Amino acid sequence: MEKTLYDSSPYAVEMEHVSKIYKLKKKDGDSKSSESFYALKDITLKIAKGDVVGILGTNGSGKSTLSVILAGISDIDSGQLAIHGEQELISINTGLNNQLTGLENIHLKGALMGFKPKKIREIIDGVVEFAELGDFLYQPVKKYSSGMKSRLGFSISLALDPDIFIIDEALSVGDKGFAKKCLNRMKKLRDEKDKTILFISHSLPQVREFCKTGLWIEGGHLMETGPIRDVCDHYSDYVDKLNALPDKEKKKNLDEKFKERLIVTEKKSFWIKIFG
Numbered sequence: 001m002e003k004t005l006y007d008s009s010p011y012a013v014e015m016e017h018v019s020k021i022y023k024l025k026k027k028d029g030d031s032k033s034s035e036s037f038y039a040l041k042d043i044t045l046k047i048a049k050g051d052v053v054g055i056l057g058t059n060g061s062g063k064s065t066l067s068v069i070l071a072g073i074s075d076i077d078s079g080q081l082a083i084h085g086e087q088e089l090i091s092i093n094t095g096l097n098n099q100l101t102g103l104e105n106i107h108l109k110g111a112l113m114g115f116k117p118k119k120i121r122e123i124i125d126g127v128v129e130f131a132e133l134g135d136f137l138y139q140p141v142k143k144y145s146s147g148m149k150s151r152l153g154f155s156i157s158l159a160l161d162p163d164i165f166i167i168d169e170a171l172s173v174g175d176k177g178f179a180k181k182c183l184n185r186m187k188k189l190r191d192e193k194d195k196t197i198l199f200i201s202h203s204l205p206q207v208r209e210f211c212k213t214g215l216w217i218e219g220g221h222l223m224e225t226g227p228i229r230d231v232c233d234h235y236s237d238y239v240d241k242l243n244a245l246p247d248k249e250k251k252k253n254l255d256e257k258f259k260e261r262l263i264v265t266e267k268k269s270f271w272i273k274i275f276g
């Protein structure tokens with residue numbers, strides 16, 4: 001992945017023919033073939049700096065795969081990718097260290113970002129205030145509920161002030177009050193700073209209200225990008241039609257989608273003959 005910071009590119013993200021392949025576990029023990037699976041297939045897109053993009057798609061379509069690739073956590077298997085700016089992924093799986101306390105996690109994340117201790121001390125107050133975790137801050141994260149982890153992860157990411165926020169379903173855990181507070185903060189960032197925000201959510205009303213651009217992925221393919229209203233309408237029609245299908249047809253559709261993404265490679269067998 002090419003990563004260029006503080007450059008003059010009008011884009012935060014440029015992807016060309018990007019594919020991501022995962023190996024599948026064998027179900028029948030057949031050693032002659034190995035199966036892999038396109039989590040994303042041939043994705044070409046550009047995301048402008050300062051855009052707020054809603055990423056839509058049914059379960060398993062590849063949204064989280066895209067989010068970890070854009071966050072620089074996962075490599076691509078083919079194609080080209082350029083990220084212009086510092087990015088932070090905020091997800092349910094927040095990347096916190098479970099053995100450390102909340103406070104220690106803030107120190108660790110700051111240190112990993114290359115911040116000096118003074119700068120880390122400066123951001124701690126902001127994190128503590130936003131997360132509202134009280135004395136839980138001094139408890140190991142393994143004692144946290146998923147909502148509390150989300151609070152801490154979200155607050156740390158906000159304090160790190162990246163150029164690109166990637167929010168993967170992070171607002172679907174935790175209580176409504178905190179989700180509202182996060183959304184309000186993100187709206188402020190959207191309106192006042194030139195941050196790029198990539199927002200993955202199954203809540204269409206939230207996406208419609210918050211985002212400018214829509215990006216719809218289905219079965220690992222890019223279906224559509226465009227104004228958020230259009231993409232939401234088309235996606236919503238698609239989901240309605242899918243849900244109206246009888247169960248047998250739904251299963252057929254899922255099986256077909258799976259087959260389209262499957263890569264089967266025949267392995268050659270080598271026999272070594274030992275002549276005595």
Ligand SMILES: Nc1ncnc2c1ncn2[C@@H]1O[C@H](COP(=O)(O)OP(=O)(O)OP(=O)(O)O)[C@@H](O)[C@H]1O
Binds near residue numbers: 039057058
């Ligand atoms: N580490 C992995 N190893 C193998 N397969 C994976 C891995 N991660 C994801 N997949 C598969 O890749 C596909 C895309 O998964 P992904 O999590 O990106 O979908 P998603 O759109 O985020 O789904 P959801 O809305 O359910 O969160 C799925 O079929 C999933 O089973």
